[in-house]
Amino acid sequence: MQSISKIHGRYYLAIFVLASATLSYQILITRFFSVMLYYHFAFAAISLAMLGLTRGAMEVYGKPERYTSERVGVEFARHASWFALGSVGAMVGLLCLPLLVSGEAVAIVLALAIIAFVWPFTEGGVCITLLLTRLPYSGGWLYAADLVGAAVGCLGVIFLLLVIDPVSATLWIAALSAGVGWIVIRNSDEVRSLRLSGAIALAMAVAATVHTGLDLTGKSHLGVFWAKGEEQAGTLFERWNTYSRVRVREWAGKAPFGWGLARPSEVRVDQHYIDIDADAGTVITRYDGDVGKLSYLKDDVINAAYLVQPAADVAVVGVGGGRDILSGLVFGAKQIRGIEINPAIFEVLTEKFADFAGHLERQPGVSLVNAEARSYINHSSERYDLVQISLIDTWAATAAGGLTLTENRLYTVEAWDDFYRALKPGGLLSVSRWYDGDKHRGEFYRLIAIAASALQRKGVPAAELRHHVVALNVGNIVTVITRPDAFTDAQWQEARGRLQAQGFKIFLGPDVAFDAVTSTLLSDKADAAFFDSLPENIAPSTDDKPFFFFTSRLGDLTNMYPWGGMNNNVAVSMTGLLIIVALLACGYYIVLPFLGLARRMPLSTLAPPMAYFSAIGMGFMLIEISQMQRLMVFLGHPVYGLSVVLFTILLFSGIGSATVGADTPRPRAIVWRFAVLLITIVAAGLLTPLVTTWTRSQPTDMRILVSVLLLAPPAFCMGMMFPLGLSIWRRQEALLPFFWSTNGVTSMLASVLGMALSIQFGIAKTYALGACFYVVCAIAIAASRRADPIVTLATKPVTGVGLVPQDEAAS
Numbered sequence: 001m002q003s004i005s006k007i008h009g010r011y012y013l014a015i016f017v018l019a020s021a022t023l024s025y026q027i028l029i030t031r032f033f034s035v036m037l038y039y040h041f042a043f044a045a046i047s048l049a050m051l052g053l054t055r056g057a058m059e060v061y062g063k064p065e066r067y068t069s070e071r072v073g074v075e076f077a078r079h080a081s082w083f084a085l086g087s088v089g090a091m092v093g094l095l096c097l098p099l100l101v102s103g104e105a106v107a108i109v110l111a112l113a114i115i116a117f118v119w120p121f122t123e124g125g126v127c128i129t130l131l132l133t134r135l136p137y138s139g140g141w142l143y144a145a146d147l148v149g150a151a152v153g154c155l156g157v158i159f160l161l162l163v164i165d166p167v168s169a170t171l172w173i174a175a176l177s178a179g180v181g182w183i184v185i186r187n188s189d190e191v192r193s194l195r196l197s198g199a200i201a202l203a204m205a206v207a208a209t210v211h212t213g214l215d216l217t218g219k220s221h222l223g224v225f226w227a228k229g230e231e232q233a234g235t236l237f238e239r240w241n242t243y244s245r246v247r248v249r250e251w252a253g254k255a256p257f258g259w260g261l262a263r264p265s266e267v268r269v270d271q272h273y274i275d276i277d278a279d280a281g282t283v284i285t286r287y288d289g290d291v292g293k294l295s296y297l298k299d300d301v302i303n304a305a306y307l308v309q310p311a312a313d314v315a316v317v318g319v320g321g322g323r324d325i326l327s328g329l330v331f332g333a334k335q336i337r338g339i340e341i342n343p344a345i346f347e348v349l350t351e352k353f354a355d356f357a358g359h360l361e362r363q364p365g366v367s368l369v370n371a372e373a374r375s376y377i378n379h380s381s382e383r384y385d386l387v388q389i390s391l392i393d394t395w396a397a398t399a400a401g402g403l404t405l406t407e408n409r410l411y412t413v414e415a416w417d418d419f420y421r422a423l424k425p426g427g428l429l430s431v432s433r434w435y436d437g438d439k440h441r442g443e444f445y446r447l448i449a450i451a452a453s454a455l456q457r458k459g460v461p462a463a464e465l466r467h468h469v470v471a472l473n474v475g476n477i478v479t480v481i482t483r484p485d486a487f488t489d490a491q492w493q494e495a496r497g498r499l500q501a502q503g504f505k506i507f508l509g510p511d512v513a514f515d516a517v518t519s520t521l522l523s524d525k526a527d528a529a530f531f532d533s534l535p536e537n538i539a540p541s542t543d544d545k546p547f548f549f550f551t552s553r554l555g556d557l558t559n560m561y562p563w564g565g566m567n568n569n570v571a572v573s574m575t576g577l578l579i580i581v582a583l584l585a586c587g588y589y590i591v592l593p594f595l596g597l598a599r600r601m602p603l604s605t606l607a608p609p610m611a612y613f614s615a616i617g618m619g620f621m622l623i624e625i626s627q628m629q630r631l632m633v634f635l636g637h638p639v640y641g642l643s644v645v646l647f648t649i650l651l652f653s654g655i656g657s658a659t660v661g662a663d664t665p666r667p668r669a670i671v672w673r674f675a676v677l678l679i680t681i682v683a684a685g686l687l688t689p690l691v692t693t694w695t696r697s698q699p700t701d702m703r704i705l706v707s708v709l710l711l712a713p714p715a716f717c718m719g720m721m722f723p724l725g726l727s728i729w730r731r732q733e734a735l736l737p738f739f740w741s742t743n744g745v746t747s748m749l750a751s752v753l754g755m756a757l758s759i760q761f762g763i764a765k766t767y768a769l770g771a772c773f774y775v776v777c778a779i780a781i782a783a784s785r786r787a788d789p790i791v792t793l794a795t796k797p798v799t800g801v802g803l804v805p806q807d808e809a810a811s
Contacts, residue, residue, distance in 0.1 A: 007138050010184050012145045014076060015131045017180040018083070019146045020153030021173045022049060022124040025087050027157050027242065027642070028166050028173075029117055032094055035245045035277045036227045039571070043755070047578050050748030052118040054589055056125020057741030060133065064734060067126075069134045073185045077197045079126040080181030084174035084200050086120030091170050095224060124177075125744070132726075133736035140660035140723030147654030147719060154642045154650065158242050165215045166240050167222050171208035175201055227278035236272065237352050239344035242639055244276050244394055246344035248284070248353065257283040257323075259391060259432065260301035260477030262503030267296050272356065274321050274348060276394045282320035284349065287358030297327045301474040301504050302390040305430035305481050306331040308470060308495040311386035315339065315422065317373040317410065318392040322349055322360045329363065337384070338368040339376050342394075346370040374415055375636030377422045378697040387419045390432045391477075393549075409633045411447075411548035412541050416454035416482075418696075426485050435478035442551040444471070444478050445538040448508070448521045451482045453540040458484045462524035469522060471508035472499060478507065543633050544689070544762040553760065575756050582749040589745045590614070593738060608784035609729045613739040615776040616721045617746030622770030623681065623714065624649055625754040626763045627688070631707050634692040636700070644704050648711040653719030660723040667785070673724065674778045677717035681771045684714045689764065721777060728781065 026049040034042040060067045160169045178201035214221035237248040254268040270286035312334045316324040319340035328336040340346045350361050361368045419429050433443045467486040472479045492510045507514045520526050531539045536551040552572040632641040695706050757766045
């Protein structure tokens with residue numbers, strides 16, 4: 001029986017550092033893809049990482065004569081060096097190429113990304129597979145170091161990006177990776193590998209030091225030269241974090257910036273433009289205290305709520321460059337609370353360009369807060385005459401949230417219920433979105449559906465809904481204004497006159513109908529059959545289905561929608577494309593080798609471990625993704641998806657892994673572990689929606705504690721499952737890399753399939769499916785016990801995928 005002491009401590013350090021490096025690098029390329037391509041390309045990051053790890057595992061499996069236990073240290077150092085070079089090389093190539101992405105080129109760009117970025121993850125996969133499968137078995141300690149390293153990586157990259165730019169971060173990650181390879185073989189006779197690791201580590205460290213210095217001193221350095229097909233010129237300021245890149249650039253035009261101006265303005269103003277991930281944007285306007293120069297803001301339809309009725313106390317959700325704050329000043333609001341989630345934008349407005357913006361935070365009655373709107377409003381006692389949400393869309397894929405964009409949490413029935421509770425009697429909620437009468441009505445319809453559902457939750461009868469909703473249009477902007485208290489006829493007629501005098505087109509009102517769809521939505525006829533009959537899915541988005549921007553159905557996943565900013569469903573098409581890639585990878589890395597092995601050994605011996613390791617890959621990822629999606633809404637900040645949710649899951653999974661010893665587990669112990677696992681998973685699934693609803697108004701620290709308590713027990717138990725499988729089937733030593741690759745490629749499939757299932761069926765059902773896969777694990781172990789316990793799978797692995805391996809005598 002092997003003991004923990006037979007594995008040198010440097011190997012625990014090695015797997016810790018490599019796991020931390022691979023996850024940190026995955027987060028960084030998520031940000032690069034979102035900025036330089038389009039945000040939905042960032043969804044491929046986790047798939048690329050999993051695919052690379054799978055390829056690395058199959059590399060070890062296919063070349064047993066090369067990757068022997070005696071050469072673990074040497075091969076680890078070599079591949080860690082290649083990971084360092086590959087990660088930096090792929091990043092530099094992406095930065096320097098002027099990628100022009102059209103709708104027809106989506107598949108080509110994805111293929112190029114796969115080729116470039118799968119390589120470093122493949123090298124990292126070789127390193128981790130070597131340590132997990134070629135060292136003496138010592139229970140779950142090595143796997144625990146792997147998971148804890150990943151946890152530290154996801155947390156560390158958050159703080160790293162607060163200090164330095166992502167290019168410098170990539171260089172430091174590369175230096176650490178090569179450096180730990182050097183540590184592993186520093187006492188080895190392999191001089192060539194030792195020199196290679198040392199040289200690469202030193203070179204990367206020097207490059208990282210120089211580049212960090214250039215960035216911190218504001219001097220020219222390697223950065224994003226091209227983004228979304230445009231040269232990034234004229235940058236005045238740039239700041240990265242884990243969920244966006246914020247850039248301020250010069251705005252050449254002097255004409256006032258407007259979203260939906262009813263008439264052209266003769267005024268000329270100085271402005272700077274802020275873009276988020278080189279896509280979504282707003283402006284900072286030079287302000288000297290004279291509101292008379294800003295009269296053009298009255299012509300913008302996003303400010304129509306002020307014409308419906310005066311507002312003294314206003315909450316602005318998404319401050320951006322301060323334009324809505326200025327609008328409140330123009331319309332005479334007495335108290336204006338600006339709530340901005342992005343600290344980089346907050347820094348732009350209150351520090352870097354505060355003089356240009358007129359120090360809005362110092363204006364009488366104005367107060368700005370860096371917080372997430374729902375969280376802030378839920379635990380605040382303040383009440384408002386108007387809550388204004390104007391075109392909040394960043395198109396920035398968060399490092400942890402995937403399709404759950406930062407802004408998704410604002411456009412759900414539960415969110416509007418929160419906003420309604422923050423209103424004074426007679427108060428208004430104003431939400432502005434994009435609109436195209438010919439091809440883009442889905443968002444408008446969904447806004448009305450959300451309004452109808454949220455108002456009914458406030459006790460408004462379906463027959464009275466039309467007395468609570470007003471919709472106005474100018475150009476490609478529509479503003480939906482809702483009020484929990486009905487408009488009286490006199491109130492509406494006065495407001496209608498002011499709105500028409502301003503030049504706004506009235507889509508909806510107590511006596512104005514738009515079309516048959518909106519009329520049905522604002523009635524008691526909007527049932528499930530009605531929503532199913534429509535070509536688009538415009539059912540109201542909820543916290544369980546917070547995907548406001550995606551109106552495709554499951555059957556539309558493979559449709560390649562026309563490329564363009566007005567059709568967000570292209571992101572759903574990307575998910576469909578990734579599912580196809582993942583299924584092909586499963587066929588190549590699982591099905592073909594399995595068929596080859598099945599011709600040489602009994603299915604009763606081979607099938608159970610294959611089913612087991614496939615199921616834990618699917619189950620772990622589905623539960624992780626669904627809990628991340630759900631708790632990010634609850635915690636109210638996208639960065640918490642990394643710093644709380646993912647970190648907690650990985651950390652406690654690592655702790656759970658460490659509880660699996662080197663001895664062969666007894667049947668009763670296996671039964672108890674699975675019983676506790678299933679109980680904790682079911683309990684967490686049932687309690688999460690209830691507890692998060694009860695505690696959503698609690699302070700942030702309390703909500704973090706609640707999240708940890710919900711995540712830790714099932715994560716602890718899920719972490720036991722992989723080393724438990726290794727301990728059960730450890731005599732099948734030659735196939736352990738194959739089992740590890742199976743776990744990786746099914747995790748890749750689950751990462752994208754889970755997103756598609758959440759969009760179509762909801763987060764809760766995706767979580768339930770993940771729990772079902774752990775039931776499959778229990779069945780696989782039960783089936784394995786019925787097979788001949790003497791039979792082992794000590795086989796010579798295939799040298800080419802799908803080829804029949806040669807039998808070797810069992811050891």
